Amino acid sequence: MVLIAIVLVGVVIWGIATKLEQLREEKRFKEYLKELNALKAKMTLEKRDSWSLEDIALYDGKDTERPILIAANGRVFNVWRGREFYGENAPYHCFAGQEITRMLAKELLESEADDEKVKPLSAFEKMMLNDWVETYQFKYDDLGPLEGWEDGLRQQAFDGIAVAEPVEESTAEPKVSETDGFNEVSSMH
Numbered sequence: 717m718v719l720i721a722i723v724l725v726g727v728v729i730w731g732i733a734t735k736l737e738q739l740r741e742e743k744r745f746k747e748y749l750k751e752l753n754a755l756k757a758k759m760t761l762e763k764r765d766s767w768s769l770e771d772i773a774l775y776d777g778k779d780t781e782r783p784i785l786i787a788a789n790g791r792v793f794n795v796w797r798g799r800e801f802y803g804e805n806a807p808y809h810c811f812a813g814q815e816i817t818r819m820l821a822k823e824l825l826e827s828e829a830d831d832e833k834v835k836p837l838s839a840f841e842k843m844m845l846n847d848w849v850e851t852y853q854f855k856y857d858d859l860g861p862l863e864g865w866e867d868g869l870r871q872q873a874f875d876g877i878a879v880a881e882p883v884e885e886s887t888a889e890p891k892v893s894e895t896d897g898f899n900e901v902s903s904m905h
């Protein structure tokens with residue numbers, strides 16, 4: 717009889733302990749979800765009508781308390797969800813806070829050589845770019861257009877950046893051309 721009572725008490729105690737552990741586990745999970753949602757809310761940015769290059773540079777992945785932005789093909793994306801790719805010391809950190817259209821098109825992780833910068837993107841590179849942008853559209857929040865994209869930046873990205881010839885400092889007097897008599901500044905050649 718006593719043995720049965722002991723077993724019964726044991727079973728009741730085990731049942732209570734198991735239930736308490738279950739409740740504690742549920743509480744921990746709820747707290748985790750609450751923290752995760754608060755973090756997600758903090759890392760969410762509203763869509764804007766326009767983002768400047770300076771704006772996105774503020775979200776360069778160095779501060780773990782801020783979202784991470786990139787701009788590609790005229791759109792700005794919040795890639796914080798992929799912080800393991802773009803955060804500090806991550807493999808694609810060099811993209812964070814940057815306009816990366818040409819880097820995606822040419823699959824580069826460092827800036828182009830000067831003689832490459834001036835070249836237009838090839839059909840293949842444009843296709844690569846489209847594939848990457850589709851990935852970004854699918855995976856991340858599109859926050860709106862990049863300022864200046866339609867006013868020069870797009871052309872720069874697709875056709876290449878016109879690199880100005882270095883202008884040498886010259887103190888020499890402008891020389892008069894023997895052929896046409898107009899003044900030509902020698903330093904411009």
Ligand code: HEM
Binds near residue numbers: 801820855
């Ligand atoms: C040895 C060369 C490379 C290897 C082995 C490699 C490998 C990978 C892997 C495993 C992923 C993760 C895929 C996933 O889980 O979704 C990834 C993502 C990615 N890679 Fe590379 N990669 C290489 C080079 C490059 C280069 C040169 C670029 C330059 C454009 C690049 C751009 C990216 C981007 C943008 C992502 C997507 C990150 C995201 O989802 O936000 N990768 N790569």
